[in-house]
Amino acid sequence: MRGAARIRHFITVGGLVNFFRRLLDSDFMPHGHCFLWQPGLIWLHVTSDSLIALAYYSIPLTLLYFVKKRAGLAVNWLIVMFGAFIVACGTTHLMSVWDLWHSTYRLEGLIKAITAVLSVGTAIACVRLIPTANRIPTATETERVNSALQSEIDARKETEKKLEAMFETRRLAGEAKLNAFVEAVPEGMLLVSNDGAIHMVNRRMEEMFGYSREELLGKRLDMLVPDRYRSRHSGHRARYFEEPKVRAMGAGRDLTGRRKDGSEFPVEIGLSYVDTGEGMLALGIVIDITERKRVESEFARINSELVRSNTELGQFAYVASHDLQEPLRMVTGYLQLLEKRYKGQIDQEGTEFIHYAVDGAIRMKRLIEDLLALSRAGTQKASFRPVDSRTLFDAACANLSVAIREGGAEVTCGPLPMIIADTGLLTQVFQNLIGNAIKFRRDDPPPRIHVSAELSKDGSGKEGSGKEGWVFSVRDNGIGIEDRHRERIFGIFERLHSADQYEGSGVGLAITQRILERHGGRVWVESKIGEGSTFFFLIPMQPAVQDLNRVAATKS
Amino acid sequence: MPYSRVHSNPIEVLLVEDNPGDVRLLQEAFKDGQFSGRLHVVGDGEEALAFLNREGPFEQAPRPSFILLDLNLPRKGGHEVLAEVKKSKDLRRIPVFILSTSTGCDDIANAYDLHANCYIPKPVDLDKLIQMSQRIEAFWLKTAVITA
Numbered sequence: 001m002r003g004a005a006r007i008r009h010f011i012t013v014g015g016l017v018n019f020f021r022r023l024l025d026s027d028f029m030p031h032g033h034c035f036l037w038q039p040g041l042i043w044l045h046v047t048s049d050s051l052i053a054l055a056y057y058s059i060p061l062t063l064l065y066f067v068k069k070r071a072g073l074a075v076n077w078l079i080v081m082f083g084a085f086i087v088a089c090g091t092t093h094l095m096s097v098w099d100l101w102h103s104t105y106r107l108e109g110l111i112k113a114i115t116a117v118l119s120v121g122t123a124i125a126c127v128r129l130i131p132t133a134n135r136i137p138t139a140t141e142t143e144r145v146n147s148a149l150q151s152e153i154d155a156r157k158e159t160e161k162k163l164e165a166m167f168e169t170r171r172l173a174g175e176a177k178l179n180a181f182v183e184a185v186p187e188g189m190l191l192v193s194n195d196g197a198i199h200m201v202n203r204r205m206e207e208m209f210g211y212s213r214e215e216l217l218g219k220r221l222d223m224l225v226p227d228r229y230r231s232r233h234s235g236h237r238a239r240y241f242e243e244p245k246v247r248a249m250g251a252g253r254d255l256t257g258r259r260k261d262g263s264e265f266p267v268e269i270g271l272s273y274v275d276t277g278e279g280m281l282a283l284g285i286v287i288d289i290t291e292r293k294r295v296e297s298e299f300a301r302i303n304s305e306l307v308r309s310n311t312e313l314g315q316f317a318y319v320a321s322h323d324l325q326e327p328l329r330m331v332t333g334y335l336q337l338l339e340k341r342y343k344g345q346i347d348q349e350g351t352e353f354i355h356y357a358v359d360g361a362i363r364m365k366r367l368i369e370d371l372l373a374l375s376r377a378g379t380q381k382a383s384f385r386p387v388d389s390r391t392l393f394d395a396a397c398a399n400l401s402v403a404i405r406e407g408g409a410e411v412t413c414g415p416l417p418m419i420i421a422d423t424g425l426l427t428q429v430f431q432n433l434i435g436n437a438i439k440f441r442r443d444d445p446p447p448r449i450h451v452s453a454e455l456s457k458d459g460s461g462k463e464g465s466g467k468e469g470w471v472f473s474v475r476d477n478g479i480g481i482e483d484r485h486r487e488r489i490f491g492i493f494e495r496l497h498s499a500d501q502y503e504g505s506g507v508g509l510a511i512t513q514r515i516l517e518r519h520g521g522r523v524w525v526e527s528k529i530g531e532g533s534t535f536f537f538l539i540p541m542q543p544a545v546q547d548l549n550r551v552a553a554t555k556s
Numbered sequence: 557m558p559y560s561r562v563h564s565n566p567i568e569v570l571l572v573e574d575n576p577g578d579v580r581l582l583q584e585a586f587k588d589g590q591f592s593g594r595l596h597v598v599g600d601g602e603e604a605l606a607f608l609n610r611e612g613p614f615e616q617a618p619r620p621s622f623i624l625l626d627l628n629l630p631r632k633g634g635h636e637v638l639a640e641v642k643k644s645k646d647l648r649r650i651p652v653f654i655l656s657t658s659t660g661c662d663d664i665a666n667a668y669d670l671h672a673n674c675y676i677p678k679p680v681d682l683d684k685l686i687q688m689s690q691r692i693e694a695f696w697l698k699t700a701v702i703t704a
Binding site for chain 2 (some may be wrong): 325326328329330332333334336337340361362365369380
């Protein structure tokens with residue numbers, strides 16, 4: 001068959017079947033014939049091909065090992081292709097050796113064809129791999145990178161060392177600062193372990209207890225506690241370490257400290273705890289409270305003195321109600337008896353003298369009674385309870401009925417609220433203010449008095465006291481009060497008129513003021529001469545009952 | 557036994573008062589007020605109880621129709637005398653009138669708590685004192701009835 005026909009025959013199905021059927025046939029002349037069986041040439045080929053095959057077979061094994069070791073390698077598929085290509089190449093060389101003596105050229109051709117496919121595929125893959133391969137650093141490049149990395153590592157280590165040194169410096173500086181702080185604390189500070197050993201003290205501790213630092217450190221805390229308290233104190237300490245907690249200053253009992261010279265002084269201790277590496281330490285703050293104790297006892301002394309003098313004042317009221325009035329009654333009684341019994345024997349002038357003497361005694365008695373009333377307004381027991389202020393107004397008007405009638409007064413009121421007050425005391429306030437309004441009337445027009453109340457958020461108007469409550473007003477059309485007397489009239493025995501014009505001892509408004517103070521309220525006045533006055537008083541919603549000053553009322 | 561307002565015996569009154577000036581003034585006022593009774597005067601609480609119990613120098617003392625009792629007394633105070641009188645079975649029906657300068661609420665309340673029959677603040681004015689004696693007579697002797 002001619003060439004073209006042969007190829008055409010070969011590629012037909014029949015040709016292919018024929019080819020594979022005769023794949024292992026040795027129907028050609030062995031290749032050795034071409035070398036004329038010259039042993040030198042034969043062995044050159046055999047040795048070379050065998051070595052090449054051996055080398056080619058070893059390469060995939062090495063690659064296999066490499067791939068196994070480097071599981072993460074990105075180009076595994078290429079290595080597999082490359083391995084297969086080399087195995088195929090090795091096999092073609094083995095076939096060359098085989099075919100020196102045999103003539104299975106079909107098999108050799110097939111193997112070459114497989115090798116060709118694999119090698120072409122690998123070659124194409126290699127070309128496509130170039131961009132990736134280009135990125136793989138070369139050894140020198142890696143070397144360079146590595147050395148750069150190394151120098152960076154070195155630099156970092158250097159920096160780390162520097163930082164450590166700096167931190168150490170800072171730590172030392174911080175410690176020194178902390179020490180300075182501890183030293184500067186104006187109160188005693190100490191650290192104590194649970195066995196009672198002193199671990200730290202500051203300067204103030206040295207000053208306070210008279211021991212030097214060396215005498216204190218490592219010693220027992222007991223040395224700072226008076227003998228008689230030591231066993232109790234170690235009990236306290238044991239309990240504290242069982243359940244350590246922060247105890248603020250002033251939260252515990254006042255304790256006693258013992259100085260080196262044996263003298264004692266009152267201290268206050270605040271406690272906290274520090275968990276150090278070597279175990280729990282109690283941190284104590286020690287304050288010398290000698291001065292505070294002195295001030296406290298001074299206050300107590302002054303207070304008891306005040307209580308005593310208040311009690312004496314209360315007793316004065318009692319004395320005034322009894323013992324001062326007795327002799328006065330003698331004077332009055334016997335003068336009047338004299339006047340009565342010796343009427344004919346005493347002339348006009350004598351009778352007049354007796355009259356003045358009696359009048360004086362009676363006025364003195366009234367003064368004493370008013371003084372007594374003032375004292376009682378401040379000291380008598382009061383009970384603050386809800387009460388309808390209208391009933392108090394009515395009671396006051398009833399008590400004043402004679403004066404109202406005689407003065408021709410008209411007393412009216414607006415709606416009056418429920419308040420918290422002492423009934424008796426507040427009735428007296430209404431009575432005093434309405435009574436004054438009638439007393440200090442003008443001749444004409446007839447007295448008109450109006451009482452009203454209004455809720456105030458801040459204790460009303462410009463004179464407000466900042467308290468929420470009811471502001472009552474008692475308005476009259478009387479003679480009025482000059483502005484300069486607005487404060488004075490509330491003073492005790494303060495009078496703006498002579499006894500001939502308006503009788504009275506000048507105690508009524510002082511009593512009123514005292515009663516309102518006891519209710520936590522106040523009284524003030526607005527007035528215009530010749531037009532009238534309005535007295536205001538505040539009763540707070542929640543009367544902050546000022547009964548602290550009240551002495552236990554002595555017998556009155 | 558039917559009672560009689562017309563006492564066959566004179567009305568006996570015990571006045572317990574330590575101040576001689578007061579005693580005299582009261583005596584004068586009672587005289588001026590034409591008080592029909594007879595005033596027996598003792599100066600302190602112990603004497604008052606001795607008089608009422610007819611002890612010591614008061615063995616012959618009459619049983620008073622009523623007692624005028626001051627509160628401020630030496631040795632034994634008026635409140636104590638009042639308490640003892642009102643505790644005694646024999647004496648407790650005798651009306652006791654407290655006559656005191658004090659107008660203190662506590663004194664007044666105390667007196668009534670101890671069953672005083674009335675509490676009279678001592679008047680300052682002579683006329684009022686005379687008036688008082690007349691009113692005591694008018695009420696206690698002529699209006700009310702007391703046991704003998």
